[in-house]
Amino acid sequence: MNGAIVDNFMTSFRRTQTRKRGLHESSMYYVRTKAGQLRVMDSGGSKPTLVLTPDGPCVIEHYIPLIKSFSDQFRVICFDMPGIGFSFPGYGYQFGVAESADFIVELLDTLSVPKAAFAFTCVNGFFAMNLAKRYPRRVSHLVLAQTPSFDGMRQWADRNISKPLHIPYLGQVITTVKAEFLATRWFDLALPRGSEHKSGFVTQAREALDAGSCFCLASLVQGVLHSHDEDIRGVQCPTLVIHGDSDFSHRYTDFHSITDPIPHAQVIAFRGCGHFPDLERRSEYVDHVQRFLLHNS
Secondary structure, eight states: OOTHHHHHHHTHHHHHHHTTTTTTSTTEEEEEETTEEEEEEEOOSSSOEEEEOOOTTOOHHHHHHHHHHHTTTSEEEEEOOTTEETBEEOTTOOOOHHHHHHHHHHHHHHTTOSOEEEEEETTHHHHHHHHHHHOGGGEEEEEEESOOOHHHHHHHHHHHSOGGGGSTTHHHHHHHHTHHHHHHHHHHHHSOTTOTTHHHHHHHHHHHHHTTOEEOHHHHHHHHHTSOGGGSTTOOSOEEEEEETTOGGGTTOOGGGGGTTOTTOEEEEETTOOSOHHHHTHHHHHHHHHHHHHHTO
């Protein structure tokens, strides 16, 4: 059963009112794809391209400082995933790994980007891996954060995502009604105790939800976890994996398990960091990523 149709329907009521969100920024616009209308921020220019996407309930606004930090060296393209933030999922989109990789290629084609590096986090990393496997000429490098193997992610979901959210239709109804509660609860689990970042992250997520953004957590979980290990095997490009070792939700996760599908992946830990190395340790993250991309070109 595909419960994502519930999110396709429920979010349709908010699309018209919120579609212009953030367009006062000259570098932000919408791109139509088969997966839905994607909200995109693009620093522009002719430099090598780096593609980012927020890990919900974070939205592009959470990532603006990171985009600015990278934009000296790269053309940075950041987009809200369908079902996250102000990118609303189109009818028929089921949040699957392969179909998500396909719409990202469609986005690259629309923006005339022949090849890019991708820095994705958590479950979004599986979309990037499938993209690198199936479209190797479009991906120069992968940078993954808080992304273990599929088996590791399934175990994480069993521990942290309540069982009703795994159930098609029921899960989608719950996330629609309880989006703000789930978003706040997620930051409680994902950040170290007493994190200086929690208040700001929660405020930005609540402001987005109050303005009509979406957080289709159940559809994302159901779509990704119904994928298969073979969907992410065969990545050949240079791959760096960064994880925070103080992410309470991942306290039992072995991030070195990513070397099962990607044996050549480099794995490093940020000590005392939670679920968002790219946001919590932005300067350190940018330094590691830039050196990795420039030294493995």
